[in-house]
Amino acid sequence: MQTSKVVLVTGASSGFGRETVSLLSQSGFRVFGTSRKPSGSETRAGVEMVQLDIDSDESVSRCVNTVQEKAGHVDVLVNNAGYVLTGGIEETSIEEAKAQFETNFFGAVRMTKAVLPTMRKRGSGQIVNISSLVAVLPVPFEGYYAAAKAALLAYSEALRHEVKSLGVKVSVCRARVLPYQSCTN
């Protein structure tokens, strides 16, 4: 009997993440989505919502353990959660800039570190990182957002080569409007 692939999508309470979990669930995947404050109304048919704050090591560990206990493993991790810090570079405080990197870069790093040991053991897995077009074409007043997305892009390209021999694939998506249509694998 063929079992459904297990997909974990961070930031599934709205936007791309919300659309992605619905689409994956309709396509027959076993889908886990996350939110910092999952509520009953966010739990849609076929999508199991799990609490997650990607800024926190403890929350990341709890979330991945929960999914692995329920489903055995994670086949695909989609690092989608993030936010846009707008504002001029000169006016942005170091704290605000660090917070942007904490979520948009280190959040994906934390999640990746949490799923990789099991993917390595199984000899398979896929990590999909949602970057942005501004990673390669930065725009004014989104400088730190662009910098964090550029960091994610570079990290993903390096990681791809590091884990290829383990059977783990890494994709990174960059387009602004339709991110999944501009991925490098």
Ligand SMILES: NC(=O)c1ccc[n+]([C@@H]2O[C@H](COP(=O)([O-])OP(=O)(O)OC[C@H]3O[C@@H](n4cnc5c(N)ncnc54)[C@H](OP(=O)(O)O)[C@@H]3O)[C@@H](O)[C@H]2O)c1
């Ligand atoms: N919209 C665009 O035009 C565009 C273009 C290129 C790339 N992107 C990227 O695509 C991704 C999704 O964008 P979107 O526009 O769909 O965003 P969105 O609607 O604002 O959704 C962001 C999601 O991220 C989650 N999130 C934010 N901070 C979090 C944290 N610290 N821990 C855990 N979850 C967190 C939110 O969940 P909770 O608040 O429920 O926790 C929410 O589900 C982002 O990475 C964004 O940078 C967007």
